[in-house]
Structure formats: C-alpha cells, structure tokens
Amino acid sequence: MEKLTFVYPAHAKLASRAHVGVVASGDLEVLLEPAAGHESRVTVTTSVDGFGVAWKSVLDRFFARFTAAADVEINDFGATPGLVMLRLEQAVEALQP
Amino acid sequence: MTGAHPNNTAENFLARRSFIELTARERAAALLDAGTFRELLGPFDRMKSPWLLEQGIVPQSDDGVVIARGRIAARDAVVAAIEGAYQGGSVGEVSSAKIAGALELALEDCLRGRPVLAVLVLDSGGVRLQEANLGLAGIAEIHAAIVALRPHVPVVGVIAGMVGCFGGMSLAAALCSHLIVTRQARLAMNGPEVIEQEAGIAEMDASDRAAVWQLIGGEQRYATGLADALVEDDIDVMGEAVRHAVAVTASAARSSEVERFQSRLDLIDPAHPPDPRALRLAWQRGTV
Numbered sequence: 001m002e003k004l005t006f007v008y009p010a011h012a013k014l015a016s017r018a019h020v021g022v023v024a025s026g027d028l029e030v031l032l033e034p035a036a037g038h039e040s041r042v043t044v045t046t047s048v049d050g051f052g053v054a055w056k057s058v059l060d061r062f063f064a065r066f067t068a069a070a071d072v073e074i075n076d077f078g079a080t081p082g083l084v085m086l087r088l089e090q091a092v093e094a095l096q097p
Numbered sequence: 098m099t100g101a102h103p104n105n106t107a108e109n110f111l112a113r114r115s116f117i118e119l120t121a122r123e124r125a126a127a128l129l130d131a132g133t134f135r136e137l138l139g140p141f142d143r144m145k146s147p148w149l150l151e152q153g154i155v156p157q158s159d160d161g162v163v164i165a166r167g168r169i170a171a172r173d174a175v176v177a178a179i180e181g182a183y184q185g186g187s188v189g190e191v192s193s194a195k196i197a198g199a200l201e202l203a204l205e206d207c208l209r210g211r212p213v214l215a216v217l218v219l220d221s222g223g224v225r226l227q228e229a230n231l232g233l234a235g236i237a238e239i240h241a242a243i244v245a246l247r248p249h250v251p252v253v254g255v256i257a258g259m260v261g262c263f264g265g266m267s268l269a270a271a272l273c274s275h276l277i278v279t280r281q282a283r284l285a286m287n288g289p290e291v292i293e294q295e296a297g298i299a300e301m302d303a304s305d306r307a308a309v310w311q312l313i314g315g316e317q318r319y320a321t322g323l324a325d326a327l328v329e330d331d332i333d334v335m336g337e338a339v340r341h342a343v344a345v346t347a348s349a350a351r352s353s354e355v356e357r358f359q360s361r362l363d364l365i366d367p368a369h370p371p372d373p374r375a376l377r378l379a380w381q382r383g384t385v
Contacts, residue, residue, distance in 0.1 A: 023157040024182030
C-alpha cells in the first residue's frame with residue numbers, strides 16, 4: 001500500500017461534491033469536494049506500490065482540463081490508468097448542477 | 098409466492114435489469130420508493146475502518162456499508178446494504194456498528210410510535226478477519242438488534258449474490274422475519290473454500306460450482322424452507338418481492354421454531370448424509 005499526494009493550481013470554484021466508485025478489485029472510489037484557495041489537492045491511497053509516475057501522468061492530464069479548486073480523495077484497489085481517468089470524469093459528471 | 102421464472106429465454110434475460118450488478122448504494126436506492134433515498138453516514142462523513150490502514154489495506158470511505166432512510170410502499174424504512182465488492186463484504190467494527198445502529202434507531206422510532214421497517218441487503222463473507230473480535234462483537238449487536246426489532250416491524254433480508262451470505266451474517270439472515278434469495282445467492286455458515294481448507298477436498302471441492310450451489314444455493318435454500326422467496330435477478334422483481342415481504346404479517350420467526358427444526362434434523366442420519374436432492378425431498382417446503 002502506498003500514499004501519494006499531488007497539488008495542482010486552480011482558478012475556479014466548485015459548487016458541489018461527488019462520490020463515485022467502489023474500492024473493489026481493479027476499481028477505485030473518488031471523493032471530489034470543493035476546496036478553499038487556489039489549488040487542488042489529490043490524496044491517493046493505492047494497494048499497488050511503485051506507480052507514482054503513472055498516477056502523476058493521469059492526474060496531470062485530468063487537471064489540464066479541470067480547473068476548479070477541489071479536494072480529491074482516491075482510494076484505489078489496483079485500477080488501470082484508463083479506469084482511473086474514467087472515474088475522475090464520472091465524478092465531475094456526477095457533481096450536482 | 099415468487100418462484101424463479103421458467104421462461105429464461107435470451108430475450109427475457111436481456112430485458113432484465115440486474116439487481117446483482119448494482120453497487121450497494123444503487124441497491125439501497127432501488128429498493129426505496131423513487132426519490133426517497135437519504136443516506137446516513139455517507140462517504141463524505143468518512144466513517145471508515147481505523148484498523149485497515151495499519152495493516153496495509155486500502156479503506157473505503159463508507160467502510161462498505163450503505164445506510165439509507167426512505168420509504169418502501171409509502172412506509173418509513175431503513176435499508177442497510179453491504180458492498181460485496183469491497184473486501185468480500187466483510188463486516189468490521191465500523192460497518193457492523195452502522196448496521197446495528199440503524200436497526201437500534203429504527204427500534205427507538207417504533208417504540209415512539211413511528212414504525213420504521215428494515216431491509217438488510219446482505220452480500221458478505223462474514224466477519225472481517227483483520228478486525229477479528231471487534232467485528233464479531235458488532236455482528237452480535239446486529240443479531241440482538243434484529244431480534245429486538247422484528248416483533249414491531251418486518252426485518253427483511255435480501256441475499257442477491259454474488260458473494261452470498263456467510264459466517265455471522267448468515268445467522269443475521271436466518272434471524273430476519275422474511276428472507277429473499279436469488280438463484281445466484283448462497284447462504285451458509287462456512288463458505289466452500291473454508292470447508293475445503295479445513296476438512297479436505299474430499300469433503301468439498303470449492304471449485305465445483307454446481308456442487309456448491311446445489312448444496313447452499315438460493316434455489317436449494319428456498320426449496321428446503323430456509324428462505325421465504327426465490328426471485329429472478331431483476332431490479333423490478335426484487336423491489337416487488339421486498340414490498341410484498343413488508344406487507345405480509347410475518348409468520349413465526351424461524352429462530353423461535355426450535356422444535357420444528359429439531360424434528361427436521363431428526364430426519365437426517367449423519368452417518369449417511371443425504372445428497373441435495375434427497376434433502377429437498379425430506380425437508381420439502383411446507384411439509385416439515
């Protein structure tokens with residue numbers, strides 16, 4: 001198990017929060033909440049060690065488009081990078097309008 | 098009531114919306130009247146296991162149990178749904194406390210003249226071994242809470258699969274005033290893998306799925322009177338079965354019928370245990 005933290009600059013506000021996914025085999029849960037200030041903080045707890053570079057690549061790409069200040073908690077049980085991206089996008093979609 | 102539909106054609110199969118494939122949260126929402134789902138201690142309350150991180154296991158923000166208030170057939174209800182995909186639906190300190198607490202609050206409401214019926218969606222391998230005695234103590238609290246609540250309102254158990262319901266949670270299922278299963282469900286104290294490991298492959302081959310389901314599958318449990326309804330894996334059918342279960346006046350709880358079950362056991366010679374078919378004949382629904 002490994003814990004990773006990533007910080008990204010933000011310049012928009014988030015109005016609501018969202019939760020998607022299950023910490024099931026090959027899956028993950030994402031908790032997305034508004035954060036104060038001008039940065040987003042991602043905390044990843046993953047069952048698979050040594051994939052920090054892959055996490056950074058996925059999150060870099062996600063935050064290239066997502067610009068709101070958010071606290072993101074990810075609890076991962078061995079999801080592939082593609083699935084991580086899908087869950088992040090699903091969380092954004094699940095934000096209450 | 099509801100038996101498994103014999104017309105399992107490809108069309109019917111494809112037209113179904115699977116209940117089994119839903120997450121615990123979706124299952125709870127599916128059983129409650131539309132628009133009434135309100136979660137208690139949800140993911141953002143972060144009431145997670147304090148023990149798993151210490152043991153290098155990734156925790157889930159709701160500890161694998163969803164508690165939701167709402168209405169079923171326009172009556173106040175609480176649903177506790179276990180997420181089978183998280184740690185095999187295992188029940189630890191927090192998850193058991195969430196279930197027991199929900200049932201205890203429902204009892205308080207009942208005693209205040211505001212009945213709240215309960216539905217337990219069970220998909221659990223039993224106690225979470227990493228939390229050992231704390232989980233076991235919590236499961237005992239769940240048992241006590243079911244027994245205390247069921248004289249006031251129906252406490253309906255649902256076992257849909259695919260994990261099934263084992264260990265201490267199988268006892269919880271047996272204590273429910275009404276138990277609904279699917280053909281995919283399994284209900285037993287010890288899981289097949291545990292029996293194979295402890296008693297040898299001659300006693301049970303856990304990889305023989307047909308043999309496992311013949312022994313402890315939902316159809317067999319229904320046919321031998323250990324479950325009250327056998328339903329197809331379909332959201333609407335399951336919802337209908339739950340609404341039916343809360344509408345009927347429960348007959349005597351299984352766990353209070355000691356003599357009847359003793360007489361059933363007397364029909365079996367442990368030296369020559371019956372095969373699943375013979376057991377079905379011996380314990381046919383409604384005969385003993």
